[in-house]
Amino acid sequence: MRPFTYERATSPADASAKAASIPGARFIAGGTNLLDLMKLQIETPAHLIDVNGLGLDKIEETPDGGLRVGALVRNTDLAADMRVRRHYAVLSRALVAGASGQLRNVATTAGNLLQRTRCPYFYDPNQPCNKRQPGSGCSAIGGVSRQLGVVGTSEACIATHPSDMAVAMRVLDATVETVRPGGATRAIPIAELHRLPGDTPHVETSLERGELITAVTLPKPVGGAQLYHKVRDRASYAFALVSVAAIVQPDGTGRVALGGVAPKPWRVEAAEAHMKQGAKAVTAGLLADARPTDDNRFKVRLAERTLAAVLAEARG
Amino acid sequence: MKFDTPAAANPIDQLKVVGKATDRIDGPLKTTGTAPYAYERHDVVANQAHGFILGSAIAKGRISRMDIAAAKVAPGVIAVVTAENAGTLGKGKWNTAALLGGPEIQHYHQAVALVVAETFEQARDAAGLIKVDYQAEAGAYDLAAARNGATVAKGEPDSTVGDFNGAYTAAPVQLDATYTTPDQGHAMMEPHATIAAWNGDKLTLWTANQMINWGVKDVSQTLNIPEENIRLISPYIGGGFGGKLFVRSDALMAALGAKVAGRPVKVALTRPLMFNNTTHRPATIQRIRIGATREGRITAIGHESWSGDLPGGKPETAVQQTRLLYAGANRLTAMRLAVLDLPEGNAMRAPGEAPGLMALEVAMDEMAEKLGMDPIQFRILNDTQEDPEKPGRPYSQRQLTECLRQGAERFGWAKRDPKPASVREGRWLVGMGMAAGFRNNLVTKSAARVRLDGQGMVTVETDMTDIGTGTYTIIAQTAAETMGVPLDKVAVRLGDSNFPVSCGSGGQWGANNSTAGVYAACMKLRQSVARKLGFNAAEPHFADGHVSSGGHTVPLAQAAKDGDLVAEDQIEYGDLDKKYQQSTFAGHFVEVAVDSATGEIRLRRMLAVCAAGRILNPKSARSQVIGAMTMGAGAALMEELAVDKRRGFFVNHDLAGYEVPVHADIPHQEVVFLDEVDPISSPMKAKGVGELGICGVGAAVANAVYNATGVRVRDYPVTLDKVLDHLPEMT
Amino acid sequence: MRNHGNADVSRRGLLLGAAASAALTATPRHGQAMPADADVPSAPHPGPVPIMNPVMNRVSLTVNGAAQTLEMDTRTTLLDALREHLRLTGTKKGCDHGQCGACTVIVDGRRINSCLTLAVMHEGGSVTTVEGLGTPAKLHPMQAAFVKHDGYQCGYCTPGQICSAVAVLDEIKAGIPSHVTASLTDAPQATNAEMRERMSGNVCRCGAYSNILEAMTEVAGQKMADQQNGRDPA
Ligand SMILES: Cc1cc2nc3c(=O)[nH]c(=O)nc-3n(C[C@H](O)[C@H](O)[C@H](O)COP(=O)(O)OP(=O)(O)OC[C@H]3O[C@@H](n4cnc5c(N)ncnc54)[C@H](O)[C@@H]3O)c2cc1C
Ligand code: SF4
Ligand code: FES
């Protein structure tokens, strides 16, 4: 870990402005991902801006009947909020499927969205990795890739986005609210927050330098059966091999997003037109462009079967 | 004390303290965070600096240039140690690769430098400033590819009895199957750690080491200094499982760092370094052939195993148990060792038997199915009461059949449907599996010193270690029983090379031998006490803190009223272990549920029925068994050090990547110990139990998965991707 | 006065000469990837790594009821502040990366991994470690239950398990749902499945899980009995 200066931000605009102007500045929220990576010198910020004291830890109802979740709301608190449990059950379920109790007590909404991949080569600074060091190559391709992505990947990077929460937010059509260095705010649909790797896998989001996430807004509840099914070898405290977030309406229509398979929460709206035909048809649409490795080919079948189980459960 | 004839009745048989379920005497310290582990000894020496190890970035080759200039001038840095300034180093007897690499690199993350700084943060940062240029060389990293070039390992010849090939070919029912087990990591929770301090030419290491005396010898050989100048102190060890049998780079680098820095240095391996820097259980490829009559009698049994290691290394002895476990007139076992440039392979909990039984006991299940027999019946039919390679050499005790029968009864084995994939509960496919457990009992000499003081306190000192095994408590029980005092009148001091040399902790030999050594010393102390009290007639009786003889009773403490009485002795063994085969046995039973959609495998119930001689402390012995069952479940279901076959290293080198079981994976575990005393093993009549629990359990899990799904997975770990394609169609 | 270190470390830092990187060079590749910077896809260069002075910072917090003020490198984790600076070594370092739970402490009423948080982030915070729960002479009920049920072997994961176990029972009482809670809208109960799932962030390689569960069950039962009798469950 390189030395860094540290300050507590006084307001979101102040935080954003400083983050843009101080070289090497980064926000720290829970710190559970950033510090992990700093210890390995995968992240080397020169200045940390602590955003914990900004009062962004509230969950409020929006005028149109949705919920506005502060960027600093802890994963535990978001999962335990009775409004979320009642009306956005898929989100509660996804949250409690992630990490451990200790980590969820600290991990924040924004931090969880922006956590970086768990690709083992990314985590080993001796190994070439385009995401960590652009242009150095991708060790995972042709290497150990059981955990890695099957769709949305590129020749440059096949890493997945590891968040569970983000998959639920994607299926809920959440919007990410930010403040930019000039003080202007914007709303980014969750679908547009994460970027596919293409040939710049180190560019992971559409946020600008210094842009601070202040909240995530959930539109008004859509009802339906809301399920999150996370598949893993170990029964707990493990990242998803595949996860399925689904909202299934009584008439059989609905929405589906996958985790553990792609560089971002994976949803293909067009595929949802086949919901009534069942898992095979939906998965065919979702994973039409899948390009798995020999190690992770099973994820395609696994996704289909998991979705089938989820749909069966939704039918009751 | 020489032990060369079977034990007669002795003071241990009173079982007033020994054999009773006893809370650990170190429990209050461990549960309050006051038991001090190696890296935490702020109390022992002042002015400790922090060391941080840099590991090699390549698996094989040479360092062509190393630039430590920046690190040396970085804030807080006191010294940088590399092969260039470390002086001439030897290599310990128990190490295969050098602990400090350079210029030659033998494996990934081999230590190449240590940075010593005022703080941990500074040392870690400065380590990142070191620039190393490597000349990488091609290496061999793929066991399957290296298999054909594998050779017979030194001292590990093939064993043959009768005519295996002929009998196998002639057998009406045959099984020929190949199994693989992956590389596995010890992943003990306490990282390897050492504080080193020099006082002139004397070196003290507060370290985490299972085998104090081996450690002293290997430090001596590596640093080229006399053994008497070295002191190793290791009173608490946060798990070892074989990973701390040997001196590792933390100890060596701390010692070198302290020398160069001129002050004490402490070093802990970081978790991401541990998996490639230290040792691991090597992967195996195992071919098993069994031939049997239609009635199920084994006529031929063959087990061949391939494993790899660095040059000069050893094979994983996965065929061991097959030489002993089942009857059969025609036998073959063979091991082949390939040279691999992966990190050093070495002992991990039940080396040999653990992976060996993962294969053999699945083969037995497969064979039973071919024969149309119940797998328990098949095993019982092929039970033997003598060493099948040496007819006439009996087992000291062998209650395998009883373990299996009792286990079947308790587990409700009769309810198992032998037809695979026939029990379904909602989403879950449910199955039961069993396997025999087998682990040898090893006897080896062990010494202790006991002191009686004027308060009647008995203090035991031995360099024996407690790695979670409950050694403090069983040693206290042994001394209390022998000296006739309550448990709270015994103090136990362990893990210091100033104490008499014990057997150490490994190979499940610790409990039986170390307590036997303590027993020997106590018997000698009893003689001193008797002499001191003038009881020279008949053997006096020691009980309730008193000594009585001929109607005369005096407090034990009185014997030390003029000064402490001290006795030292050791247990030494004759050839009983040659005359008799000494082993421990278990029946493992497992119920699993497999998600019919995703193939996720979850354990529902586990039972082990064990026959392992006298159980000294049923409470901690049971813990040893459930812990080993847990590790075995991990081996069966998730543990695999994934090899990058191009670059030659274990890729998933942390605890997020290398998954070991968590709470949610482990159901209630039941353990039954059969009533057994084994007078052939030692005066304690005990045997080891710490590794028996892992032996066979993995196969029981795999067999249960087969029973649940009909999918026979022969390549461990049994993960969902290997059963997925064979699960029922989904609607 | 909080930041009395360098305001801009990288500018003051001493740049070192270029490092060799031949075809077979495998120097550590320390990235400075900026994931959140679409407009600055800066390719970090291997080579010159600046030497930088540590930044010192003062933090005041309460540990096991005692006020503490520490002057520390900003890089110091809460775990190292406890173990190295306050010499409270009961809290263990098993992985330093949030992967094992050995470092679990209770901060402001919640269990967290002290290895993945900076000490400076806990200004004014209140920390309870295993030493703050009980002492060998006066064990906390959970500590006593661990001894009774042999809920440990080597003891290294144990302080973390105990801190977690204490907090888990509170979390269930507070109605926080878990992955195995059947109904999200009902209050969770201290069932075996609930406790196992919630304890899964505490790895025990010795495999004492089955016994830890028994220790927790006993304490949970005791707590329930106390509540029913109207006593305060300490
Ligand atoms: C062992 C382990 C297991 C885990 N398992 C899972 C799992 O199964 N599922 C899962 O989903 N996650 C898992 N996680 C990841 C965990 O959920 C994340 O580490 C956590 O959510 C990150 O949140 P944080 O607040 O701690 O982020 P931080 O580490 O503080 O920040 C992460 C990133 O976000 C940036 N950032 C933070 N806040 C803001 C903001 N307001 N605006 C802009 N940028 C910001 C930071 O600069 C940093 O780059 C696991 C983590 C560990 C260590
Ligand atoms: S998959 Fe992506 S993160 Fe992993 S090594 Fe390749 S480039 Fe790096
Ligand atoms: S040391 Fe913090 S989780 Fe392992």
Ligand code: FES
């Ligand atoms: S008691 Fe050893 S790791 Fe849990």
